[in-house]
Amino acid sequence: MVHQRLFYFCENFSREMRTVSNMFIFNLALADLLFLAGVPIVVIQTITSEWIFGQAMCKAFISGNGINQFASAIFMGVLSLDRYLAVCYAIKSTKWRTPRFALILSIASWLAVTIEMVPLLKFAKLIRIYEDGSENSRCSCMLIWSDDLESTINDSDIINEITFSKRIFTTYSFSLSYMLPLVAIWYFYANIIARLWRLCTLSNNNLNKFQVTLMGLAIVISYTLCWMPFWIVTWSIELEANWVVSPLLVPLSYGAYALQYINSAVNPFLYVFLTDTFRQKLVRWRSKKRKCEIARQPSETTHMLPMAHAASPNAKFNANFRESIRRFIEEPSMKTDYFI
Numbered sequence: 001m002v003h004q005r006l007f008y009f010c011e012n013f014s015r016e017m018r019t020v021s022n023m024f025i026f027n028l029a030l031a032d033l034l035f036l037a038g039v040p041i042v043v044i045q046t047i048t049s050e051w052i053f054g055q056a057m058c059k060a061f062i063s064g065n066g067i068n069q070f071a072s073a074i075f076m077g078v079l080s081l082d083r084y085l086a087v088c089y090a091i092k093s094t095k096w097r098t099p100r101f102a103l104i105l106s107i108a109s110w111l112a113v114t115i116e117m118v119p120l121l122k123f124a125k126l127i128r129i130y131e132d133g134s135e136n137s138r139c140s141c142m143l144i145w146s147d148d149l150e151s152t153i154n155d156s157d158i159i160n161e162i163t164f165s166k167r168i169f170t171t172y173s174f175s176l177s178y179m180l181p182l183v184a185i186w187y188f189y190a191n192i193i194a195r196l197w198r199l200c201t202l203s204n205n206n207l208n209k210f211q212v213t214l215m216g217l218a219i220v221i222s223y224t225l226c227w228m229p230f231w232i233v234t235w236s237i238e239l240e241a242n243w244v245v246s247p248l249l250v251p252l253s254y255g256a257y258a259l260q261y262i263n264s265a266v267n268p269f270l271y272v273f274l275t276d277t278f279r280q281k282l283v284r285w286r287s288k289k290r291k292c293e294i295a296r297q298p299s300e301t302t303h304m305l306p307m308a309h310a311a312s313p314n315a316k317f318n319a320n321f322r323e324s325i326r327r328f329i330e331e332p333s334m335k336t337d338y339f340i
Helices: 002-012 020-036 039-048 055-088 099-116 118-123 149-154 156-203 206-238 249-273 276-296 298-330 332-339
Strands: 124-130 137-143
Touching (some): 020 055, 020 249, 039 249, 055 124, 055 137, 055 156, 055 206, 055 249, 099 118, 099 156, 118 124, 156 206
Antiparallel strands (some): 124 137
């Protein structure tokens, strides 16, 4: 997974791949990669049942997780908006769909996400939890919405104030990192699919309609289902639902967190590896790599020459097979013919 993302990182900075959509895809891949970087820490914490990485790492882990979670959701929404403009407003959007504007929007999004997650950096703390009726304890990294834990325990007014602050934070986190991107993704991709079905009906291109519909549905359903359990568990705890005191809470919480990481892992396949431009460049890269190996060892690899050349017809067939839909989605300048 890491080497696939790093390869796309390199591809994204080549001159011919430096497009508006690819800039947003790069930022989405970066956010997902940073989010997945916390998996080893989660695994170790799960195995040891305590936090062993210290206070500084606790703050970095919780705030970093929040930032990357927000960023991933925001760039998914921004990317859906970009594709919506490219399809439904191909001519009008050319003024705004420029690499420079995409760069400015990307920087602004990262800054906004970082500012929104400042409370996590402040209130992420290490606390020692003692087991009932025992002197055994374990260290845990969690959010404590108070600067003074002892006064929090003894003062009901402070407890109420902290509960209110935590609920406010949960509400705006839920709104900005789930509901807003969710509505945007469903709305924009629904319009994209409807638009392409109308256009493709004129040309009777059922294959392209099916491909675009399948990709759009995969994106919106994946995001919806992978993040919904996390927020159901979060709000159940926040609202003190009856079931949160049952033994089901722990396995359901782990399952909800696992789905977040699964969504970050499948994003590159949905946004990158299903697009023809990237697949064609991947085929060319493998072909060049094979040719370099043949050039270095001609006596040993002569029998591989037909295989190396075989990639070219496949790539050409694949390109011709899907060229119309790729140009329609990724190259606004090619869409003017559809509107004349």
